[in-house]
Amino acid sequence: xxxxxxxxxxxxxxxxxxxxxxxxxxxxxxxxxxxxxxxxxxxxxxxxxxxxxxxxxxxxxxxxxxxxxxxxxxxxxxxxxxxxxxxxxxxxxxxxxxxxxxxxxxxxxxxxxxxxxxxxxxxxxxxxxxxxxxxxxxxxxxxxxxxxxxxxxxxxxxxxxxxxxxxxxxxxxxxxxxxxxxxxxxxxxxxxxxxxxxxxxxxxxxxxxxxxxxxxxxxxxxxxxxxxxxxxxxxxxxxxxxxxxxxxxxxxxxxxxxxxxxxxxxxxxxxxxxxxxx
Amino acid sequence: xxxxxxxxxxxxxxxxxxxxxxxxxxxxxxxxxxxxxxxxxxxxxxxxxxxxxxxxxxxxxxxxxxxxxxxxxxxxxxxxxxxxxxxxxxxxxxxxxxxxxxxxxxxxxxxxxxxxxxxxxxxxxxxxxxxxxxxxxxxxxxxxxxxxxxxxxxxxxxxxxxxxxxxx
Numbered sequence: 233x234x235x236x237x238x239x240x241x242x243x244x245x246x247x248x249x250x251x252x253x254x255x256x257x258x259x260x261x262x263x264x265x266x267x268x269x270x271x272x273x274x275x276x277x278x279x280x281x282x283x284x285x286x287x288x289x290x291x292x293x294x295x296x297x298x299x300x301x302x303x304x305x306x307x308x309x310x311x312x313x314x315x316x317x318x319x320x321x322x323x324x325x326x327x328x329x330x331x332x333x334x335x336x337x338x339x340x341x342x343x344x345x346x347x348x349x350x351x352x353x354x355x356x357x358x359x360x361x362x363x364x365x366x367x368x369x370x371x372x373x374x375x376x377x378x379x380x381x382x383x384x385x386x387x388x389x390x391x392x393x394x395x396x397x398x399x400x401x402x403x404x405x406x407x408x409x410x411x412x413x414x415x416x417x418x419x420x421x422x423x424x425x426x427x428x429x430x431x432x433x434x435x436x437x438x439x440x441x442x443x444x445x446x447x448x449x450x451x452x453x454x455x456x457x458x459x460x461x462x463x464x465x466x467x468x469x470x471x472x473x474x475x476x477x478x479x480x481x482x483x484x485x486x487x488x489x490x491x492x493x494x495x496x497x498x499x500x501x502x503x504x505x506x507x508x509x510x
Numbered sequence: 511x512x513x514x515x516x517x518x519x520x521x522x523x524x525x526x527x528x529x530x531x532x533x534x535x536x537x538x539x540x541x542x543x544x545x546x547x548x549x550x551x552x553x554x555x556x557x558x559x560x561x562x563x564x565x566x567x568x569x570x571x572x573x574x575x576x577x578x579x580x581x582x583x584x585x586x587x588x589x590x591x592x593x594x595x596x597x598x599x600x601x602x603x604x605x606x607x608x609x610x611x612x613x614x615x616x617x618x619x620x621x622x623x624x625x626x627x628x629x630x631x632x633x634x635x636x637x638x639x640x641x642x643x644x645x646x647x648x649x650x651x652x653x654x655x656x657x658x659x660x661x662x663x664x665x666x667x668x669x670x671x672x673x674x675x676x677x678x
Contacts, residue, residue: 304597307660308632309576332549356549367558368666375575376663380562383546385555395553 235419238412242458247485254413254490255292256300257316259342262289263349263378265310273305284489289349290319292489309376314342317484317493321405321454322346324480324495329354331400336389336441339366341373343405348379358399359384360392390440398446406434408455408462411492424461431461435469442474445500450479454495458485463494470498477501513572514539514564520623521636522586526578527564539564576660579625579633588616589625590643590654597628601661606637609649618643626654635659 239249260267267289271281278297284290293300300306301313322343327333329351338344338359347357361367364386374382385395389404409427412418434455441451453470455462463483470476476498484493518526533542533550535557542550542561550557565574583589592600596610606626618624620642626634637654641647665671 302664304601304628304632304634304660307601307663356545358549358553364558371559371563372663372666374559375563375577378577378580380541380577381543381546383542383549383553383560384558385553386558387555395555397549397552 233419233422233424237424238419238422238458241460242485245460245483250486252413252486252488254316254486255488256295257284257314257319257489258291258293258300258311259287259314259319259346259349260289260291260311261309261345261349261377263353264308267291270305270310273310277303277305284316284319286489287316287319288323290314290316292316307376309378312342312345312373312377314346315456315491317490318342318405318454318456319346320482320484320490320493321403321452321495322350324482324497325401325403325450325452327351327355327357327401331355332397333357334392334399334402334441334444335359336392336402336404336437337361337407338370338384339363340369341377343403344370344382344384345373345377345379347403348374348377348381351381353379353381355381357382358395358397360387360389362386362388390436392440393443395444398444398449400446400449402441402445402449402451403454404437404441404451405454406437406462408434408457409459410456411458411486413486413491414456427457427459427461430457431459431466434462434466435473438466438470439473442470442476442500447500449500451476451498451500452495453498454493456491456493458483458492458494463496467496513567514574514578517565517572517574518578518582521582521588521625524585526581526585531561532564533560535559537568538566574636574658576633579636583625583627583633586616586625588618588622589627589631590614590618590637591627591629591631592634594629597634600626600634600656601659603656603659603661603665605640605652605656606654607649608641608647608651608653611643611653614643623657624654626656626659633660 280294339361479497481496486492533540540561563575564578591612592610635658641653
């Protein structure tokens, strides 16, 4: 598609296109170290560090001497290099230490390890991914970050009902079309039909998630796409389809802090099959 | 499960984990809480991982995880502290020269193994003692052979993990 096509639809959604590139972000692993302690250690190594205002443990780092992904503090699991907007998704789900949580597209583990951190390594996180090679990366990150409350399965999230259990909270960070800050010539590589196809796949994942959410439970749906088919349109469809109660919806446009991102949170307030309201 | 216990016994005779929480998946060993085991039993499907990875057995070797070394750290006095310049060399897989050692604690004897810590007391890995550390050694003499270090996280990404090297 032409770049102008996308820019025009962003304008209609309320954003004037800016060709921004977000800074490099990290998330402090408070299972192992405090924000203050880590910032001190990084500054000793001459990193420039600044707090990301909308995150609890997120910081932007500017590399001057060393690469942030290859220093002792990284290998000790004191932080995860994680894009700022994607840190928002776990914070919005806000899992508690006693919760049984499902992470539907878990590997390589950025959000899974973040959920564990928010749960203080208590409760249980069931993590799913269909790609076994990516699960190896998940295992390495769990080991590095000192996470101990995860059980992971190699399976397609669309089959999650086969697990036979229901969850208090679910994170569906869905596979998506991505956005222009992640990939060179993103605009030239995307067709609207491809985006619609991805949106259909995401709807199947949303339905699968809803089928294993407990009554009173909460589901966070997120994408790193800016396209309405994958975001607001899927939310509208889902609200009608299962009568999900939309608790919040947030669209993050690319900025110096973050890439493009979309988050919606639903609550299951109904009982019975297929969302029949009582 | 014996391999993990044998490995730990090289550092300490004290219990470093509750053996009833050990969980095995193929050659990998994990430490799983009762809650995790209950979920695993309810799902009745082979997990890819559960709880804390402790390590894996391959042929006659046991390859410990970093969390296991951290657990051992809580239960052993045998440790070698290394200085800042030596830290990164060690993480890159190098052996330790005499001049890189700040201090050591516990019963450290030639032929034995010890945890290797940085100046802050953080676990970087473990190694085999090549020289009696109580005796004077030349500054550039190798006194600790690197067996495993946290740089393995980077090597795994590039397919150069110590595990693969040892299998050759």
